[in-house]
Amino acid sequence: MQAMLAAFFVLLFGLGAQAEPLRVEGLRVVGDASRARVVIDVSHSPDLRWFLVRAPHRLVLEFNDVEYRHEDEPVKPRGLVTGIAFGPAGDSKSRLVLTGEGAFVVENLEILKNEDEPGHRVVIDIVAGSDRQFEAALAEQIATTAGTDASAKPAERRFTVVVDPGHGGADSGAKGVSGIYEKTITLAFGLELKKALEDTGRYEVHLTRDRDRFLRLDERVKIARRHEADLFISVHADAIRHRNVRGATVYTVSDSPSDAASAAKAVRENLADQIAGYASEGAGDEVSDILTDLVRRETDGFSLRFAKALVGQLSDEIGMIKNPHRFAGFQVLKAPDVPSVLVELGYLSNVRDEEQLRDVKWRAQASAGIVAAVGLFADAKMGQAD
Numbered sequence: 010m011q012a013m014l015a016a017f018f019v020l021l022f023g024l025g026a027q028a029e030p031l032r033v034e035g036l037r038v039v040g041d042a043s044r045a046r047v048v049i050d051v052s053h054s055p056d057l058r059w060f061l062v063r064a065p066h067r068l069v070l071e072f073n074d075v076e077y078r079h080e081d082e083p084v085k086p087r088g089l090v091t092g093i094a095f096g097p098a099g100d101s102k103s104r105l106v107l108t109g110e111g112a113f114v115v116e117n118l119e120i121l122k123n124e125d126e127p128g129h130r131v132v133i134d135i136v137a138g139s140d141r142q143f144e145a146a147l148a149e150q151i152a153t154t155a156g157t158d159a160s161a162k163p164a165e166r167r168f169t170v171v172v173d174p175g176h177g178g179a180d181s182g183a184k185g186v187s188g189i190y191e192k193t194i195t196l197a198f199g200l201e202l203k204k205a206l207e208d209t210g211r212y213e214v215h216l217t218r219d220r221d222r223f224l225r226l227d228e229r230v231k232i233a234r235r236h237e238a239d240l241f242i243s244v245h246a247d248a249i250r251h252r253n254v255r256g257a258t259v260y261t262v263s264d265s266p267s268d269a270a271s272a273a274k275a276v277r278e279n280l281a282d283q284i285a286g287y288a289s290e291g292a293g294d295e296v297s298d299i300l301t302d303l304v305r306r307e308t309d310g311f312s313l314r315f316a317k318a319l320v321g322q323l324s325d326e327i328g329m330i331k332n333p334h335r336f337a338g339f340q341v342l343k344a345p346d347v348p349s350v351l352v353e354l355g356y357l358s359n360v361r362d363e364e365q366l367r368d369v370k371w372r373a374q375a376s377a378g379i380v381a382a383v384g385l386f387a388d389a390k391m392g393q394a395d
């Protein structure tokens with residue numbers, strides 16, 4: 010991939026000596042959050058080069074001598090492509106800037122001659138990738154262009170945590186005794202936990218969602234994998250019929266649940282996609298081949314280790330239920346290579362738990378417990394890597 014990138018990068022397409030300026034006659038984007046294809050219709054084979062820029066992650070295509078004809082019909086970004094902008098860049102150059110939803114990899118970029126009509130098209134395929142892949146492509150690009158941007162060194166990799174505020178959008182989650190929704194509590198807590206983790210200066214932290222939006226369970230898992238997370242923490246707040254039950258629970262994934270209540274809990278959480286009208290795709294079947302199984306086993310070990318640290322640290326800060334570490338088959342914990350836990354902060358069906366969940370101070374205590382546990386886990390994991 011990197012070699013291909015370099016090859017493309019130094020290559021100048023077309024003859025570059027056209028008498029007529031290039032006309033951009035159309036621009037289309039298709040795809041979803043994991044993959045996108047951008048097609049640009051042009052009057053003839055263009056003289057173009059392309060490069061990557063970070064913060065935010067962008068792909069820039071620079072055309073020579075363009076007459077842009079497409080501006081009367083702005084193209085809507087979609088999926089992986091969250092922004093499209095076209096503008097002059099001096100010296101009769103124009104740039105098309107595609108902004109990605111997070112890091113991506115340019116899988117393919119080619120210029121094709123139309124078969125049954127005049128003109129050419131530029132076809133670009135990008136797929137969601139990790140920050141490390143993007144940085145590697147960027148580093149190669151900088152090397153290729155002999156240090157035009159020497160300051161842009163690849164960032165040092167830090168211990169990465171993905172925090173997943175449960176539910177969102179059409180899926181409200183459980184409803185509290187005062188009427189507040191689980192999705193509201195989990196988002197507030199997720200934002201606070203992200204900040205508390207970042208304040209230590211030790212971690213790179215990403216949220217699966219930072220606003221009230223729906224995300225499928227597999228999308229949450231994908232986000233964790235895209236960031237090559239060292240740890241994935243899904244945050245929830247439960248509600249059950251027995252209104253006197255209270256306290257926090259830490260769950261890890263298992264095909265054999267620790268008890269009937271945990272099994273029922275996993276079934277409820279896994280329904281999130283259906284509530285919002287999405288069928289859950291291949292429930293857990295992705296864990297099939299032996300290699301995945303081996304990785305899975307190691308990951309499960311790490312998940313257990315973190316769950317233990319988490320129960321220990323949370324017990325110092327907030328109330329926990331009896332046997333606070335439980336197991337069940339949660340879809341959202343099934344990334345084969347990312348240690349994952351699901352934390353139920355408390356019961357929205359209990360008056361006092363609900364009051365605490367709405368209390369910023371109580372939430373800060375719970376955050377502190379999680380931050381302490383992440384610290385222990387990160388120390389152990391980094392220590393082992395040495």
Ligand SMILES: [Zn+2]
Pocket residue numbers: 175176182183191245246247278
């Ligand atoms: Zn939930």
